[in-house]
Amino acid sequence: MLDTIPRQLLIELQHFDLAGPVVPDINYLEQIDPILMLWHNHDIRRVKTHSLVFETCVGKGRLLVSALQHTARTNSAGRWLLHAFVQHLDGGPNPTHSFSTTTVRRMREKIDEKKIELIRKTWRFKTDSKNAGLANKWHLPSTELDDSWKDIRIG
Numbered sequence: 001m002l003d004t005i006p007r008q009l010l011i012e013l014q015h016f017d018l019a020g021p022v023v024p025d026i027n028y029l030e031q032i033d034p035i036l037m038l039w040h041n042h043d044i045r046r047v048k049t050h051s052l053v054f055e056t057c058v059g060k061g062r063l064l065v066s067a068l069q070h071t072a073r074t075n076s077a078g079r080w081l082l083h084a085f086v087q088h089l090d091g092g093p094n095p096t097h098s099f100s101t102t103t104v105r106r107m108r109e110k111i112d113e114k115k116i117e118l119i120r121k122t123w124r125f126k127t128d129s130k131n132a133g134l135a136n137k138w139h140l141p142s143t144e145l146d147d148s149w150k151d152i153r154i155g
Helices: 007-012 076-091 101-112
Strands: 033-040 048-058 061-066 122-125 150-153
Touching: 061 076
Parallel strands: none
Antiparallel strands: 033 048, 048 061, 122 150
């Protein structure tokens, strides 16, 4: 099934910003069946492998990962491709590679990580020219923020 998907269709649906939605710097390349990959070597000493689509076996199951654009009301090609991927998972040949138990453990640890997304939040900021913030306990959650605190965005 996957071999009937035009290569150009996959390329058209990719994100061109490597800081965007890709599976970055794959360090388990020998454990996957690549479908669409990028190799980044611009202005860096070591080539980084970024994946847009790959599949692999995980335990007794299989996994197909896609970072292509499949959504948006006007993205008929992306939605069609997502359907093709689901059909492939349902009846296509099994991947020839599989994740090692070490890779599965590392991924589970990563999923279980507790992180707070700081970049997308609005922060409140106030200059502290008299160095009074610590003494006035500005760092405590109970601090009431008045109009002297300004909204800032980071990232």
